[in-house]
Each structure stands twice: as structure tokens, then as C-alpha cells.
Amino acid sequence: MAIPTLLPCFRFVKKQPLTTDISGEMILLGTGTSVGVPAMGCHCEVCTSGDPKNARTRCSAILGLPEGNLLIDTSPDLRTQLLREKLGIVHAVAYTHEHSDHVMGFDDLRLFQFYLGHSVPVYLTPVVQMRLEKAFDYAFAEGPQTHVGAAPSVEMHEIKPGQPFDVLGASVLPIPLKHGPRFDVLGFRVGKVAYCTDVSHIPAASMEMLSGLDTLVLDALRPDPHVTHFNIEQALEIVQQLQPRQTWFTHCSCSMNYRAVNPTLPVGVEVGYDGLRIDLT
Ligand SMILES: [Zn+2]
Ligand SMILES: [Zn+2]
């Protein structure tokens, strides 16, 4: 008897995923800093609080656009995040930058080629692409793989800071941001909603791209200053200048006790949390 080369459940044919519809919404999949909260081995009051709003997976978001789900970054917690939100499919991915806490879930994209019936479109800068190609070299190797689905199948699309691109029926504007003095990242704006994580400085031209927002998701690592992230005070200065209707802080460390910090913030500014749903319309 011939041995089948592929298990029936992993044929590269289009399959219907079990998923929920998030059209018109953005979900904050993860709102934690690079090590997550709780941090391994940390005995601080936040890490041991048991408060679900102090449980922060690595930073990521997903947008329910007219033609599908656009994932922003592939965090190391991607699988947990999508299962938690009952999301069975990602239709495209856009990357903010190449740090490990934003790319290391890349391998979990493997499943989606089966549901899409084609490679997963990925929108990124050449620098992020180089990092992915090094970190996940098996996915970009020449020649046949051991079996279908052994690696993510992706289709790369270069994006340029300040130049909008069309994806899944929406126009997305990549906004240049500084993540420390020597590191560039992208924020993303869709309509009147913007997502700006891993940022310590917003250049003047980018501030203009962020005017007139309904909702801003903004990096606010902790109360104390940090060289590559806004602290609370700096994030509030940005809010003061941009005047979005609502701001949600993200990429928060375990120095951010939700119940202690949230009541101290001005009206219209709150600490974000995993699973938060934001209206995109
Ligand atoms: Zn990060
Ligand atoms: Zn802690």
C-alpha cells in the first residue's frame, strides 16, 4: 500500500477555519512589554496580583478590516492570543519592527496558508524582512520542504514609511517613529485609529500624520523613564499635543498596576489590557 505523503488534515487546499467575525473592530491581543507580565521570577505586587488586567501578553493587535483580519506583529504569544479571542484566521500581517517580542510568533502563521488557499501576505520594511529571513531561515530556504506546511508560506510586500498601502479593503498609513535614538519603527493608522507601540519619540511630520484621531494606542512602558519607550509622563505629553478622543496605553511593564495607575490618568486616557476591543469605524 502506498504511503500517503500528506496527512489528510494538512493538505494544501482551502479549508474553512473556525473563527469569529471582528469586522470593524481592533482587538489589543497583547499589551505587555517584551518579557510579558507577569515576568518570570518576579515577585512584585503586579506580577503576583492575579488581576486579569495585570496579565499582559507580548504586544500585538488585530484589525477586522472589510476583507479580513490584519494582524500587527507576530508576538511569541500569538497562538495563545488568537485562541483566547477565538480567532481562527489571519488574512494578512503588518510588522512594526523586528524586535523579538514582535516577530517570534512568525512560525504560527503556518496554519493560515491552508485556510487562505495561498501564502499569507506580509507587509514590512526590508529591515524586518532581513530579520525574519535570518531568524526563520527554514521558511525561506531554497528547494522543497520536508512536507507541506513545514514552514510558514508568506508573500512579502515592502512598505515605506509615510506611504499608505492598501490591504484587505482598507488604506493603512505606516507612520515613522523612533524607538530610542538609533532605531526606527512604524506605527499604523487606519481611518481615525492609530497604533503606535515601541516609541520614544515622534518626529514632527509623523505628529501631523496622527492629527484628528478618535483613538490612539500608545506605548507607555512605566512611570520611570526608559531610553527606547515613552514613560507615562512622556506619553501624556503626546496625548496633550495630539488630543485624540481616547488613548489606550500599551507595552506596559509590571511597574504599571492597572488599578493604581488607571485612576490617576486624565479623562480619555486609560491603561489598555489584553482583549480590549476598539471600534474602527
Ligand atoms: Zn516591544
Ligand atoms: Zn513584576
Ligand SMILES: [Zn+2]
Ligand atoms: Zn521594540
